[in-house]
Amino acid sequence: MGEDRRPRITFDVLTLFPGIFDGPLRESVLGRAVDRGLVDVRVHDIREHASDPHRTTDDYGFGGGPGMVMKPEPIFAAVEDLGPGDRRTILLSPAGRRLDHALVRELARERWLVLICGRYEGVDERVVEGLPAEELSIGDFVLSGGEIPALAVIEAVSRLVPGVLGNEESLAAESFGADAKLLDHPHYTRPREFRGMEVPEDLVSGDHRRISEWRRRAAQEKTRRNRPDLLGPE
DSSP states (O other): OOOOOSOSEEEEEEESOGGGGTTGGGSHHHHHHHHTTSEEEEEEEGGGGOOSTTOOOEEEOTTOOSSEEEOHHHHHHHHHTTOSSOOEEEEEEEEEEEOOHHHHHHHHTOSEEEEEEOBTTEEOTHHHHHTTOEEEESSSSOOSBSHHHHHHHHHHHHTTSTTSSSOTTHHHHSTTSSSTTSOOOOOOOSOSEETTEEOOGGGGSOOHHHHHHHHHHHHHHHHHHHOGGGTOOO
16 A cells, blocks of 8 residues: 555645745745645635625724724635635634644644634634634734744644654654743754853763753753743742
């Protein structure tokens, strides 16, 4: 029997700016995963599903206020055009649940994710209610649209797909991996000395116990310095 070439997970991305995805989907780990057929990423222009001659996808919000709101009709049409199936639909929005590694692991168990990229002042709430779509944010800040967050979701999830990474063991050691309470330890490479800064002696000792202990201590120190919230109360 031949190798199963079906993708482990499919992403359908709905956006007003499909060109944003051209480069990232061809490069590095994500590009190789797409080339090898481990993940399938299909990008769709929401404007193609607008029903009027001007391909209108936004309008003024009811109740007044600044900015435009993305209309529900083109988004519903774009999602429905994907066809039936067991999919999980996500709206990238700063008002959504914040993405973390636990949620990334959860999403990696799905076979089909639909990512809707919000723009302008926001998206008509009936998209959330009627599709339905769950709202997802990559952090407590605002971007111009959901395209960069969508790429972040695609890459984070794809890295957990078996076969995407060359060394699967690296997943356990990195930040938010198996030890969710600690960030990854610092890394060093050649040269051993650079501009007066030297690689810690424990790392070049050849003693695996000393190396392991140093990495644990260094990870704790980095976590305490950069993300003390992960450690909880002292």
